[in-house]
Amino acid sequence: MAKTITLFNNKGGVSKTTTCFNLGWMLASRGLRVIMVDADPQCNLTGMVLELSAEDALEEFYNVNPGVNLKEALEPAFKSRPVPLQPVDCIPVPGRDGLYLIPGHIALSEDETSLGIAQQLSESLQGLRNLPGSFSHLFKITADKYDADYVIVDLSPGLGAINQNLVATSDYCLVPCSPDIFSVMAIDSLARILPRWMDWARRANKLEVLAEADYPFPEPRLKFLGVVVQRFRVRSGKPTQAFQKYFDKLNEAILDSLVPALRRTDLLLSATKYRDSGMDSHYVLAEVPDFNTLIAHSQQTRKPVFALTREDVGRGGRLWSNQEASIDSFRDTFEELAQRVIKLTDGS
Numbered sequence: 152m153a154k155t156i157t158l159f160n161n162k163g164g165v166s167k168t169t170t171c172f173n174l175g176w177m178l179a180s181r182g183l184r185v186i187m188v189d190a191d192p193q194c195n196l197t198g199m200v201l202e203l204s205a206e207d208a209l210e211e212f213y214n215v216n217p218g219v220n221l222k223e224a225l226e227p228a229f230k231s232r233p234v235p236l237q238p239v240d241c242i243p244v245p246g247r248d249g250l251y252l253i254p255g256h257i258a259l260s261e262d263e264t265s266l267g268i269a270q271q272l273s274e275s276l277q278g279l280r281n282l283p284g285s286f287s288h289l290f291k292i293t294a295d296k297y298d299a300d301y302v303i304v305d306l307s308p309g310l311g312a313i314n315q316n317l318v319a320t321s322d323y324c325l326v327p328c329s330p331d332i333f334s335v336m337a338i339d340s341l342a343r344i345l346p347r348w349m350d351w352a353r354r355a356n357k358l359e360v361l362a363e364a365d366y367p368f369p370e371p372r373l374k375f376l377g378v379v380v381q382r383f384r385v386r387s388g389k390p391t392q393a394f395q396k397y398f399d400k401l402n403e404a405i406l407d408s409l410v411p412a413l414r415r416t417d418l419l420l421s422a423t424k425y426r427d428s429g430m431d432s433h434y435v436l437a438e439v440p441d442f443n444t445l446i447a448h449s450q451q452t453r454k455p456v457f458a459l460t461r462e463d464v465g466r467g468g469r470l471w472s473n474q475e476a477s478i479d480s481f482r483d484t485f486e487e488l489a490q491r492v493i494k495l496t497d498g499s
Contacts, residue, residue, distance in 0.1 A: 153186070153294035154496050155287075155302045156376065157321040161344065162337035163308035165327045166381045166439070168195040169446075171305040173455040177489040179250035183300040186241055186293060189255030190221060190317055191307040197254040199453060200244050209257065216240075221289075222256035228285035228366065229262050231278075236289050236366065238296040246454060251297060259313070267312035272355060283355060284366035286313075287320040301496075310344060318345070319352035320369055323496060325376045325436065330397035338378075338404040342412035349373060349416050374420050375413050376495055377430060378405065379488065381439035402433040410434065420495060428494040429487075437488040445477065457482035 158167045168191070175187045189196040194209060197220075203209055218224060224239045226232065241251035269279035290302045304321065306314050318324055326341065328334040352371040355361055361368040380401065413419050430436060442449065442456050445464070449456045452463045459478055461471055 153291070153299040153302050154323065155290055155304065155321040156323045156325055156492070156496075157304045157306055157318050158325050158327055159306045159314065159318050160326050160328055160334070160337055161308050161310055161314075161340055162328070162333050165329050165334060167191075167308075167327045168199065168305050169442075170325075170327050170379055170381070170439075171196055171303055172199050173457070173485050174488060174492065175250055175301075175303050176244070176247050176455045176458065177485045178301055178303075178492070179244075179247050181489060181493075182249070183493075184249045184251075184298055185301045185303060186251045186253060186290075186297060186299045187244075188221060188253045188290065188302060188304040190259065190304050190313065191255055192257050192260045193307065194255040194257055196305045197252065199450065200242060200252045201254070202453075212254070213256070220254040220256045222259045222262065224253070224289055225262070225285055228281045229265060231281075236285060236292065238293040239289065241293065241297060246458070251299070253293065260307075260311075263311050263313055266316060270312050270316065270351070270355070272351070272358060277360060280360050280364040281366050283316060283361055284320075284364055284368040286316055287369050288366035315348050315351070319348045319371055319373060322372055323374050323376045325492075326378045328378055328380055328401065330380060330395075330401055332397065332400070335397065335400045335404050338401065339408050342408040345373075345375075345418060346412050346416040349418060373418055375418050375434070376420075376492065377425070377434040377436040379437045379439060380435060381437075402435075405433050424495055428491040430491065436491050437484055439481070439484055442481070443477075445474065445481075455485070457485055 158171050160167065171187055175185045179185045187196060201212060213220060219240050219242065224236070227234050227236050239253050241253055244250040244252055265279060266282050269282040294302050304317055306317060328337065349371055355368050356370050380398070410419070425434065445456045445459060448459055448464050452459065454463065457478055464471065464474055
């Protein structure tokens, strides 16, 4: 059965989409089958996979490929159509066998209100009982169709009903963040939010009306994988002094606020799991410095940074040697991240 990983932080600008794309690609390069889901109405992940440079390219994609996106795939549930949900015909990611995409839709947020009402666990559930379990059901039947090992979900920043549902019904949550004051505040926020969402999910799972729905609400089994710290500058191989200050504050918030809250609500894996994966005591899965100019080449070629070639970058001589060393370093970082994710999710 495929394992679902959500990438979530209620703070924006922490490279969730880039991490999703790079991690998905690296897992697929190891022979695993991976479905990436763009659950952010901004559709940045979709734009990293598809050629969307032309005006109205996304709208044209929707017209040519009806139903091949997250919102339209869920319409039988959200519009109460008398037909069951069907697996999505995923988009194969060019250049990487075994990697697929469920594209996003810019209007996905329109479903937020209906889902929010359905998730209030009130009498109004009767008419909307199929909504809370619809996302997880869609991911399951699509993963079964593609024999996927992982479903990786890129979420928007925010605390709405869709994010609540997707995080609470996933198997694992990974938190991308940056060494800045806003991410420190976001970690403190997550310490309050994640336990509250899991309390809701556990109560939802016990509701008879949701158990008898066409798409039953699944038993919550969320576990915290760790954080990926990124978007910082380095000097002599280490974060600069300004960033190191916030690395320390971030570590403090994780240890003093987030981890105790997750432990109290049974959202942590065993200590042995984290230790055997080679993680430090601050639950850091990876540290990814700024991609600098390489990110532009990554976006232009629709390839992860670590897969860029000399031709992609268009450099030669010493300039290429410097960039090649940087690319190799990013490859090592994401190989280690992928290996840790595999170890943490193996058999748990």
